[in-house]
Amino acid sequence: MGVVLPILEYEEKIAETVEANSVVVIIGETGSGKSTQLSQILHRRGYSDKGIIAVTQPRRVAAVSVSRRVAQELGVTLGEEVGYAIRFEDRTSRTTRVKYLTDGCLLRESLSNPDLNQYSVIILDEAHERSLNTDILLGLMKRLINSRSSDLKVLITSATLDGVKVSKFFSGCPVLNVPGTLYPVEKLYSRERPTNFLESSLKTALDIHVKEPAGDVLIFMTGKDDIDKMVSKLEEKIQNLEEGSCMDALVLPLHGSLPPEMQVRVFAQAPPNCRRFIVATNIAETSLTVDGVVYVIDSGYVKQRQYNPSTGMYSLDVVQISRVQADQRAGRAGRTRPGKCYRLYPSSVYQEDFLDATMPEIQRSSLAATVLYLKSLNIQDIDILNFDFLDPPSRESLEDALRQLYLIDAIDDKGRITNLGRAMSELPLEPSLARTLFEANELGCLSQALTVVATLSAEITIHKSTTRKKEKEVKRKRQSELPDGAGWGDHIQLLQIYESWDQVNYDPRWCSDNDLQVRSMMFSKDVRKQLCQIVEKIAKGPMDVQSGLKQRKRDPDYRKLRRALCIGYGNQLAERMLHHNGYHTIGYRSQLVQVHPSSVLEEDEAGQLPDYVVYHELINTSRPFMRNVCAVEMAWVSPILKKLEKLDIDKLSGGSGIGTKSKVPLSEAGKPKGEMDATKPDMDNKIQTARERYLARKGGKK
């Protein structure tokens, strides 16, 4: 009560601007209340009478907590006038007028309803974070405001540095600035870049502890290793300080792989006369807000995962942060009172070296799923290679995606989406995993495949203990208790692990006893359940999805399942080289790779690994590795090799239309006429028969 949020002073201005324009960019600094107030302003002004007001968030927790707050402020029950929708959880009803949802959820909705005509207003919040999903939505919104006849209003909230760019994208739409309530943060720059930023952070942290008044310290590091080192060094140094020379200290690590009970420690009140040091990754930049922080130490680096489309390989690189990120980090010091930010780099680096904004995710990811999604939308003239993105991905990256989709039969040789591809896009999975499910259904091992696919998308890993001695103990124990994939590889091991968990009625203690994260196991269970529902919806009837052990007796070598994986991962195959256990990937550009040492894939009596394997991902760390590998057979691989020989990227990228005549893309301008005509209805014969067989089989079963 009594606190007027800055944004409310601008209510009249915002309402006027929205009334006169279909798109408005709102620059709202932290503490402006944009996430909770924009929707309420438009609700008050009657926009919710014509349709629902949607607000997207890049994170699930944000969608839930912000909607809860708005329901409270309006004095309504959550789920009625105000609700939220996130994966696995829809808390909306027919009475809902204001709906918070993740950007991924809105994309799903747009699949079945491309016009999104249940909404009168769509607010894309936190657009400056440039999540892959938000970027796709930005492109879709641009199309929608031009095509939809009704008066859709789109609001985009962004950071100062990015607003003009977004406005330009929407043909110069107005930009409104709303100030925040942050306290001033003094920025202190280093004279030069430290050679060892761990030592430098340590020294800065101790300086603060000795010289500065009370207030917690947030230190940004790049990864778990550095955080662990920093925590123990800091604890040691503080203990060595003269007793009584300064206040007590508590050092807390904070990163994503920390178990939840360790993460929540940062939300607990500090004991009196005690300064907390929180040593964190960029999880503390946006995802988690720690109260009481007055000092921030910013190394200027972040660890980023990037995809290289020319090799099909991921890498994790330590890169410089952007100015948006640097400002976001500094802002963490000014939430409760004026603060200080120690930047371990000179101001010239901030001004000249740092990029304005973080490289958008769309330029750092494999785009197979994105391209399939766009192709599956019922938009007549959509042209993938020239789709209007705020920051377009490289042509190479799009072509890589087309090749991948072709190899797993999601698009035909002219780049048109197949019926199978359309069905695949309905599943919330990477395309290769979706393809695996459909093949498994034909082969009669759907239940097993559902389990494998669910565990893979939950990224189940066997958690390692911290100390080496303990690790060995645990390893011995684990070998006797956890299944090993029967030598066939990691996919099979994941299946067996899940089946074992199923046999103990999904007991969470079983997970922790076996070094499996309870969180990710529970998540895989949710995913599996969701997939079952969708599969039955597509099949329009019940399917054999129960996770039983009958199949194992019928097929002890997992031949059917491995065959389904081989077809699904047709874009992720590798062949062993003669005389040793190295592999080369099969595809457009062959890479030399090795099986990751953590794999349970086994050698035969002659010490040789299987001739052919599929892999879940390629990751370049100390060397290029295949992670999550499964043995397959040459007979299953051969048809894919033939398909690869026929692959013609010019044809693939040409007919981007949905089986109808598409606009001629610029890239095709110089091509002979015949190549451009994508109107012939003789599409995907092979796929259609496969699909027919699939449908027939289903009918026969009932």
Next chain:
DNA sequence: GAGCACTGC
């Protein structure tokens, strides 16, 4: 014989 930031359907 390695060792991975963070999200999301």
